[in-house]
Amino acid sequence: MTRLSRRRLLQAGAALGVAGVAPQTSTEVAAQTAQSPALDEFVQELPIPSVKEPDGQREGADAYEFQQTEFTHSFHPDLPDTTVWGFDGSYPGPMIEAEEGEPIHVRVDNSGLPSDHLLTVDERIDGTTSENHPNTDGPVPEVRTVTHFHGLEVAPENDGQSEMWTSPDGVEGPKFVNEWQELPMEQGRTTSTYHDHTLGITRLNAYAGLFGLYKITSDEEESLDLPSGEYDVPLVLQDKSFNSDGSLSYPEEYVPQFLGDTAVVNGAAWPYLDVEPRRYRFRIVNAANHRSFDLGLRNDSGSGVPTMYQFAPGHGFLESVVSIGSGGDLDSLLLTAFERAEVVVDFSDYAGQTLTLTNSAEMGPELTDLVQFRVSDPDQAPSDPSAEPTSLSLPSPTSYDEDDVRTTREMTLGVTVEDGLITHTLNGFTYGEEGSTVYPRLGTTEIWELVNESGGRHPIHLHLVTFRVIGRGPDGTEPPDPNERGPKDTVRVDPGETVRIIAEFSGYTGRFPWHCHMLEHEDNKMMIAFHVEGGPLQSYANEDGVIGSEGLTDAIADWRTSDLETEDLLEVIDYWRSGDEVAE
Ligand code: C2O
Numbered sequence: 257m258t259r260l261s262r263r264r265l266l267q268a269g270a271a272l273g274v275a276g277v278a279p280q281t282s283t284e285v286a287a288q289t290a291q292s293p294a295l296d297e298f299v300q301e302l303p304i305p306s307v308k309e310p311d312g313q314r315e316g317a318d319a320y321e322f323q324q325t326e327f328t329h330s331f332h333p334d335l336p337d338t339t340v341w342g343f344d345g346s347y348p349g350p351m352i353e354a355e356e357g358e359p360i361h362v363r364v365d366n367s368g369l370p371s372d373h374l375l376t377v378d379e380r381i382d383g384t385t386s387e388n389h390p391n392t393d394g395p396v397p398e399v400r401t402v403t404h405f406h407g408l409e410v411a412p413e414n415d416g417q418s419e420m421w422t423s424p425d426g427v428e429g430p431k432f433v434n435e436w437q438e439l440p441m442e443q444g445r446t447t448s449t450y451h452d453h454t455l456g457i458t459r460l461n462a463y464a465g466l467f468g469l470y471k472i473t474s475d476e477e478e479s480l481d482l483p484s485g486e487y488d489v490p491l492v493l494q495d496k497s498f499n500s501d502g503s504l505s506y507p508e509e510y511v512p513q514f515l516g517d518t519a520v521v522n523g524a525a526w527p528y529l530d531v532e533p534r535r536y537r538f539r540i541v542n543a544a545n546h547r548s549f550d551l552g553l554r555n556d557s558g559s560g561v562p563t564m565y566q567f568a569p570g571h572g573f574l575e576s577v578v579s580i581g582s583g584g585d586l587d588s589l590l591l592t593a594f595e596r597a598e599v600v601v602d603f604s605d606y607a608g609q610t611l612t613l614t615n616s617a618e619m620g621p622e623l624t625d626l627v628q629f630r631v632s633d634p635d636q637a638p639s640d641p642s643a644e645p646t647s648l649s650l651p652s653p654t655s656y657d658e659d660d661v662r663t664t665r666e667m668t669l670g671v672t673v674e675d676g677l678i679t680h681t682l683n684g685f686t687y688g689e690e691g692s693t694v695y696p697r698l699g700t701t702e703i704w705e706l707v708n709e710s711g712g713r714h715p716i717h718l719h720l721v722t723f724r725v726i727g728r729g730p731d732g733t734e735p736p737d738p739n740e741r742g743p744k745d746t747v748r749v750d751p752g753e754t755v756r757i758i759a760e761f762s763g764y765t766g767r768f769p770w771h772c773h774m775l776e777h778e779d780n781k782m783m784i785a786f787h788v789e790g791g792p793l794q795s796y797a798n799e800d801g802v803i804g805s806e807g808l809t810d811a812i813a814d815w816r817t818s819d820l821e822t823e824d825l826l827e828v829i830d831y832w833r834s835g836d837e838v839a840e
């Protein structure tokens with residue numbers, strides 16, 4: 257049996273639920289049985305996303321202008337061309353290379369998109385029609401987009417939030433603020449994605465192709481001597497399904513979980529990469545709508561596999577380099593949706609051999625093979641100026657003092673059925689519900705305990721902040737995984753588990769979402785907000801911006817429970833007396 261037919265067989269098994277994934281609804285069964293045309297693996301080269309050059313300057317910052325359009329893309333030489341949506345006509349979109357502390361401005365023009373969606377919009381999902389859009393009375397066009405730079409510390413108006421959409425013919429969503437997103441790039445280094453974030457149709461827009469990569473480089477990073485140039489390779493992992501005419505296959509009716517049957521890396525189905533017997537840096541990004549990947553290496557022509565040395569968990573650096581592979585710190589590298597990992601792999605002992613990046617996560621149709629590495633066998637070993645991964649001295653990540661924690665919040669992840677749809681909840685709330693917002697104070701540190709009572713896994717993502725994972729396991733007291741001991745913006749929370757994270761809410765005040773990053777869950781309202789308050793005064797001011805008797809009563813109550821310092825209470829009293837307006 258060839259590998260291909262074995263995979264198809266396993267896929268059929270998964271569709272019947274025998275691979276341990278019990279379908280939750282009948283539409284989900286349909287989603288998993290949709291079978292893509294059989295495609296040979298490793299017949300095309302891995303494409304590398306192009307780098308986007310600035311289009312000019314704006315207020316002293318590099319300005320980037322993107323065009324969103326519909327176009328055709330070849331995922332595989334044996335598959336008819338696929339109509340997709342994308343940034344600047346490429347799938348994934350071109351990569352932005354920014355530097356820490358160098359602001360960039362971005363404008364996305366979606367007027368080139370059609371007015372009908374490429375995929376079927378399920379109007380049972382809130383946000384998709386004028387009737388069920390929580391904050392608009394105006395028209396809700398079928399095609400709407402808004403672009404979010406995932407993992408950035410930015411002001412809310414530059415954050416590409418879900419109701420800041422526009423339509424190709426110029427209708428503006430209820431929270432639309434500015435055309436240009438001004439991104440200060442003040443935070444540390446990262447490898448991340450920009451992607452669509454539109455209320456109710458993020459899963460469709462992203463699946464259609466509205467995503468790309470960006471990175472922020474820091475001086476510290478440059479001094480590490482990591483493999484660079486052509487030896488620094490992004491691997492953007494996705495699962496897709498195709499119809500026999502090559503078109504994208506995605507369920508017409510909402511499914512709480514979509515899992516494709518074809519592995520796509522950097523926009524190519526099952527590609528290969530010719531590598532030299534030397535060290536490579538891989539920026540691994542899970543950009544699947546829903547799927548987790550549990551990564552390892554397999555040697556297809558010899559024995560043994562190189563260790564993957566992970567040095568970064570998405571942002572910044574890990575406390576220390578983590579070895580992944582048998583006998584390493586971790587057996588495999590698990591990434592849930594929109595988590596990233598940066599690794600160094602040394603192919604120098606594998607000249608002439610073929611290795612495959614594999615996925616062992618059991619989730620829907622089995623996708624074992626992702627991308628193949630063909631190691632060349634030159635007469636002379638290539639020179640390799642990059643540092644040995646085991647001797648990298650990583651800049652230590654920010655640590656937090658648990659004594660500085662002002663508030664600890666328990667946040668439960670739950671599940672319910674609403675209007676016949678499986679709907680996941682955060683603290684019992686869904687998108688936009690009154691009472692769902694929490695109010696961290698600017699500059700303070702909080703611990704959030706993510707308690708997963710939903711029976712399924714969720715990658716939880718907070719905008720604005722990067723956090724540290726401080727505990728996981730049944731009661732949140734087990735140590736974080738070795739490769740999550742560093743700054744992150746998205747964290748895996750497994751069923752029955754409590755994951756404790758700590759973050760400083762600094763940089764900007766205002767309202768930011770936090771949500772599950774499985775796009776199917778996010779689209780069906782598994783997204784609520786935190787609102788960073790400017791200071792003690794603002795939190796007690798009323799709509800008119802003054803502190804009234806209610807504000808004063810709240811302040812006194814908070815002071816009694818020690819949530820408010822005496823000094824701050826006195827300031828609140830002063831404002832209450834004077835009736836002065838509290839500054840923003
Ligand atoms: Cu990657 Cu709120 O998003």
Ligand code: CU
Pocket residue numbers: 680713714715772773774777778782
């Ligand atoms: Cu979820």
